[in-house]
Amino acid sequence: MSARTRELFGLIPVSLLVAAGFASVLATRTEEVSDATLTYGAVFLGLCVIAHLFIRARLPDADPYLFPLAALLAAIGLVLIYRIDPEFAREQAQWFVVGLVFFCATILAIHDHHVLERYRYTIAAVGIALLAMPRLPGIGEQIHGAFLAIKLGPIQFQPAEFAKLAIIVFLASYLRETGDILVRARLRPLPATNQLLLFGLPAVGTVLAILVLGLGPAGSALLVVFVASLVAVLRERPSPKHFGPLLLVWGLAMLMLIFIRDLGSSLMFFGGFLVLLYVATSRLSLVGVGATMFFGGAFFLARNVNHVQERVDIWIDPFKPGVVNDEGYQIAQSLFAQADGGLFGQGFGEALISFGGTSLLPAAHTDLIYAVLVNEAGLFGAAGVLGAYLLFAYRGFKTATVAPDGFSKLLAVGLTAVFALQVFVIVGGVTRVIPLTGVTLPFVSYGGSSIVANMVLLALLLVVSDHARADRIRRGGLV
Amino acid sequence: MNAQIRNVYGLFILLFALLVGFTSYWAVLDAKGLEDNPDNRRALIEEQTIPRGLIFARDGRTRIAANRAENRGDARVFVREYPQGGLFAHPIGYSFLRNGRRSLEQSRNDELAGEENEFESIFAGLEGRDREGSDVVTNLDVAGTEAAVTGLAERKGGVVAIEPQTGKVRVMVSIPEYDPNLIPTDFRALDTDPDKPTFNRTTQELYPPGSTFKVVTATAALDTGKVTPETIIDGSSPKEISGVALANSGGQSFGPISFTDGLTNSVNTVFAQVGERVGPATLVEYMKRYGFFADPELDYPSFQMIPSGIRRNGTQYVQDGFDAGRVAIGQGGSEGAVEATPMQMALVAAGIANGGRLMKPRLTDRIVGKDGRVKERIEPDLQSEVMKPETAAQLTEMMSRVVEEGTGTAAALSGVRVAGKTGTAEVGANREFTQPWFICFAPVENPRLAVAVTLERQPAGSQGGTVAAPIARDVLEALLGGGL
Secondary structure (H helix, E strand, C coil): CHHHHHHHHHHHHHHHHHHHHHHHHHHHHCCCCCCCCHHHHHHHHHHHHHHHHHHHHHCCCCCHHHHHHHHHHHHHHHHHHHHHCHHHHHHHHHHHHHHHHHHHHHHHHHHCCCHHHHHHHHHHHHHHHHHHHHHCCCCCCEEECCCEEECCCCECHHHHHHHHHHHHHHHHHHHHHHHHHCCCCCCCCCCCCHHHHHHHHHHHHHHHHHHHHHCHHHHHHHHHHHHHHHHHHHCCCCCHHHHHHHHHHHHHHHHHHHCCCCCCHHHHHHHHHHHHHHHHHHHHHHHHHHHHHHHHHHHHHHHCCHHHHHHHHHHHHHCCCCCCCCCCHHHHHHHHHHHHHCCCCCCCCCCCCCCCCCCCCCCCCCCCCHHHHHHHHHHHHHHHHHHHHHHHHHHHHHHHHCCCCHHHHHHHHHHHHHHHHHHEEEEEEECCCCCCCCCCCCCCCCCCHHHHHHHHHHHHHHHHHHHHHHHHHHHHCCC | CCCHHHHHHHHHHHHHHHHHHHHHHHHHHCHHHHHHCCCCCHCCCCHHCCCCCCEECCCCEEEEEEEEEEECCCCCEEEEEEECCCCCCHHHHEEEEEEECHHHHHHHHHHHCCEEEEEEHHHHHHCCCCCCCEEEECCCHHHHHHHHHHHHHHCEEEEEEECCCCCCCECCCCCCCCCCCHHHHHHHHHHHHCCCCCCCCCCCCCCCCHHHHHHHHHHHHHHHHCCCCCEEEEEECCCEEEEEEECCCHHHCCCCCEEHHHHHCHHHHHHHHHHHHHHHHHHHHHHHHHCCCCCCCCCHHHHHHCCCCCEECCCEEEECCHHHHHHHCCCCCCCCCEEEEEHHHHEEEEEEEECCCCCCEECCEEECCCCCCCCEEECCCCEEEEECHHHHHHHHHHHHHHHHCCCHHHCCCCEEEEEEEEEEECCCCCCCEEEEEEEEEEECCCEEEEEEECCCECCCCCCHHHHHHHHHHHHHHHHHHHHC
């Protein structure tokens, strides 16, 4: 069976799921199953088949599982959003169509993703500009204290969703070129005295710093890891000039924390950067330096920027009296809703979202959609959706491993990592693994920017995959 | 690079496992804790959209709790109302969205709210049935409750009446009461009122039981054969007990008298000696058989009950090291003094009345579905065999003497033989108040009712026999009325 036929068959259960999901929601609402449910399933299947035919024509060798997985997630999202508000679902369906248009346009425009390398500094500039836009007076909008959206007339737009693509493309291209130079071994055995100096001084310094600053266990651990990683990096005596851009990315992440005031998106961007750095250089020491610098910076900001500190306090104890019905309301209600879900959930359409005009799940269709999912589909349903994301990530990383060149590998790894990190940041926020921040659950949450950006991400992954697999098939390595 | 990519994928598997782990924690492992969080109003809101089951008095007709429909924004909800006002406030409690639930409304919430297990609700869904609450018919008696309220006459205190053979709680009155209809508007004022109207004195307050506790001491002494009703004991006053002189009520000295006469006249010195003869371990053993040192096994929320027992400094429960002589007469010292709830003392009377077989107390008689079908009937259930039937018979005979010729004559009913025991504990910093008690059961030949009455901080000179016994008589009369 060819890859494309497998993809087509993958779409059938997705359509059945849409039909069944809408049937179940409508049954709860009107106590009768109307033909509308079948129509929804048929229209969704139709759209997916069109996209499938397009992939068949343009990218015949691309990975056959990525698109059905994305369609599955989008279908679950549509059902959940329909259940929250049919009007939102209608808009989301329109955005899904727009997303498919962008999906096809991306595949048409970028026949070979290597062209992106040529424009990497332009792309980086666009990415940074996108990130800065929400802080611009006039168009920027502050939501829950974070600057993540801009407003152009009636359209609200989340530039960070697109910035993540630009930053990943830039980093993949930059690290492909400098990754080797960064760690090119210039290791000559040092004289014994210098060895002693290199290891002894930092060790003594660290102990002194911990004592003088009176650091707690977390701070001390952070400092120890930082110094150890730094020593490991310096031991290879890399050329300082190549570290400029790396410091720039770290500074950018810190600036994001300060200016955008959003812990979640900063974690997502910086996490994606560290993954790429690790894959490009295979040096955990670099990741150690970067990660400790990020957490140190985040820790400092959590102490000194009110908005960030507040988020962290809510995260540590959302049930505190005076907090639980105020700033902590959203996360507390999210957990209460999940507790109602249990193992199997209450069934589609059964979740209690609002009552008598007061919302019991603020931003149910965006931030808290995972809580709605746990409530209605239970632990098993939610674990199933997380499994779908993990399979998506698996296919993404698989694409990277079969890709023939460094840029393709890094691009596929970066896109997949930033996608999976976004899932971790929002689901982790909703389940109180990390502080809750306002990023979307890719393909599932309501939101035009999110759907469109993730469709473009999927298109890029498929382009890389098509090249990689076609290359493999030519060389007879993939059957 | 591929090795690194695989490591990255491994990291993401770990991260996602963490997400599944946390989801499991909230959705399953800690679900109960989150559902019980007082700030979680989801269950209450869901319950408000279905009509809650009604609560009836024993006659099955008198509505204690009902519903009225109200519109809240776009939603239609049912709000609780209590047609009997404060009369049943303490046993029944309330259930409101913002104030939560108390008393039977809390302990029978699953039935009243129509909570079903996962399989039942699947079947209900398949059959297209809406979730609905079941009605609760209680054992509470309107006339008996009114008699108790009238008898206490706004004095703080509690009255409990129990059917000895079945454990049915027929009266549970705590004064002051509160009107549950006012809870949504006046909750804070009621909850902080220094008179504690929302506090159930029959299950939540511990009082010194005074001489009514001599019945417990007598149970231990007779049942273990340490004494018989005819045993002659020196009733002189004062008498040295644990190295400190102990006096009889009013300093009266009786000389050598029988154990029966000791109970009839409530002679402290006699019972202190008997208590020392029985010893602390046996005394504690019999107290436990009566239900002391544990919450009553009542269908009532545990946060509204407190165990009776021997406590040091009014906080710490102790089971040894106390002055057995003084505990035996319902008092004690700094090493531990006996304290009891009115519910516990009613259970003591009920245990003797039922031939030594103590039945678990029950507020609920049956659960009735909306279709009129009885879903569950609460059958009588043995709590413990406190004593041998012969011991119970001896105690019954001794206690009937108390009402016929002793301290409890005010409880005497015409045509019905009553067995009882008075108690009067001195309380307050300078012993300027008393805690009058009366526990009893009737008719002696075939006891159908056991009653405990106590009043809080009464003026000096108020005796159990003069203040509490008449209330018990009125309650007995109201409840046994037809069967006289």
